[in-house]
Amino acid sequence: MKLKKVTALALATVMALGLAACGGNEKKENSKNEDGVVELKFPTYLAGENVGATFFLPQVERFNEKYEGKYKITVEEVPQASYADKIKQLAQQKKLPVLVHAPGSGGIDTQWFQQVALANDMVYDLSDFAEENPDVAKNWVPESKEFCTVDGKLICKPLSVLKPVGLFYNSSMYEPEKDIKDMTVEEFTESLGENKIAFQTAENGWTTQLLLSALIANEEGGVELLNENAADKLWDYSDQAIVNAVTKLQKMMQTNASANTVGAAYADAANAFMSKNASIICNGSWMSSEFEEGSEDKWSNEFNGADVKATIYPGNIALVNPSNYGEFWVSNTASDEEKEAAEAFLAFRDSQEEIEALVLAEGGIAPQITYSENFLTELEKTPLLYQLSESMGEETVYSASLGDVFPASVADVEFGKLLPKLIDNTLTPEQFCEELTKKAEEAKQ
Structure with a gap:
């Protein structure tokens, strides 16, 4: 869409x-x-x-x-x-x-x-x-x-x-050769090098859930799968688009996850980013205030909010469900x-x-x-919000996220609980999707 x-x-x-x-x-x-x-x-x-x-x-x-x-x-x-x-x-x-x-x-x-x-x-x-x-x-x-x-x-x-969700990155640590939104997933993965992503596995796995949503949206038929099931929920996660995306997520989490990922709640993921223990965090535009003057008490390890940049996901994907x-x-x-x-x-x-x-x-x-003219003037004074706004154009593809298509119990609990098993290879991507499907079926009862 x-x-x-x-x-x-x-x-x-x-x-x-x-x-x-x-x-x-x-x-x-x-x-x-x-x-x-x-x-x-x-x-x-x-x-x-x-x-x-x-x-x-x-x-x-x-x-x-x-x-x-x-x-x-x-x-x-x-x-x-x-x-x-x-x-x-x-x-x-x-x-x-x-x-x-x-x-x-x-x-x-x-x-x-x-x-x-x-x-x-x-x-x-x-x-x-x-x-x-x-x-x-x-x-x-x-x-x-x-x-x-x-x-x-x-x-x-x-x-x-509408609050399309993208990501933030620390330009003092991660310097992509081109805007992330203009990359393919493969180009993005290669560009990471040793840079870390602030994943989380506790609570609802929010930051991880966002990246996986974007990975699914980059697969053939992925955007349609997410958008068409946002209203009545998706109960079966065996679609190849999801399996392929989980396979890519597994590799990223094993190679580029911040050290505190397993057991990390949102506050831990945010702290990893704002302490320079991760170069990238997936989150909504509302986080931008954390990087402005007056929020220095949340920063450590020489983190500087002025270094943070905002954009959307590879494949020109923004996550939003109107x-x-x-x-x-x-x-x-x-x-x-x-x-x-x-x-x-x-x-x-x-x-x-x-x-x-x-x-x-x-x-x-x-x-x-x-x-209003006053609004447009003020928007230019908030660089991150302006960057995120400017990153979206006529060719941007808007996709629902997993949070929109998961039943509540899967979104809020089960997804995050299964992630550590994906990281340590206890579950293959196919088995991970099978377990999610089982949990969704249980939620129906």
Whole structure:
């Protein structure tokens, strides 16, 4: 699938039926605090040390300031690894928060969302919100809006910003003869020499998962395989494109992995890169702030953020999936006042001013808006975001990633757990893919 640069329901489970029988659509009587302000308590992983908190928490404060005396959002920090379990427990207890992160984020799997939340009418229809706020709705990515529309209902707030994921490299250590995006995978592999990549095997194997996605996208039929299975997930990983890509990944991990790879969580991979123990890290544009002035406390071993460069993957591949459930959904158990406050926040977040602020903070593209002159001026002041933006053009191929096509349990747990066995040859690439397929089948049950 190519995009211009500036440009389902399954049968309910027994538990889901039980929820419906218990009256999962109860309405709250009073949502105002003692000052008459409609207060939304919002459990979110975009808080604390999470990199997304850097933009999101100040945005919440801006919203609270704008609607002082009327609406207020109070953030409750939840570790990302615990978020999905918390939401599922609250759903069982009929205590869902008003605002909930969309499936595909925070570990919330699409199966649960479809079989429990949607099947039991827990999700508020945002169709009227879209009609009443055309200035907001026009900013939504068409593919995301289409995906978020189920049986005529707008079940999630669609995306306004796409964040194509590429990689960063330390130019003081790794000096490619040409832009990585213009290389073939074979050229990229040869260019590495003794340079190390900041892989991870713990948690969801995020940085490793990204590179493997790009390797698959470079195989014949790989982009189609990933994009066509992003909606309903991929359950069988025996396709030759995946096996071939895993074979190449195995070689890279055995030859060019940073020393701390086995057992490395994201923080370990990031530290390897920012301590010059790895020359390359695969990650989204939101990491760019880690390399700016003011982040020196995260650097060691003479690392200098000014040496970092950004680009996309060999084969002119960028990883992004616009056909997804967007960012947030609103609980149908919320009172009318709470729904009104939630809609005000969604409209605030998707205003042009906030969209441009998000892109300047975390990178990405907003294909439905015409950027302001001030935005374009400010973008040039953020070299890494500008480099990443400039690396994508009309010929760039946009591909979904493994995180989009894996069921949640495989993406968040099983993939990373199997990687050490690939590294030490306990599993061949074919066996690795077979094990992933088994784990996916187990997730169906």
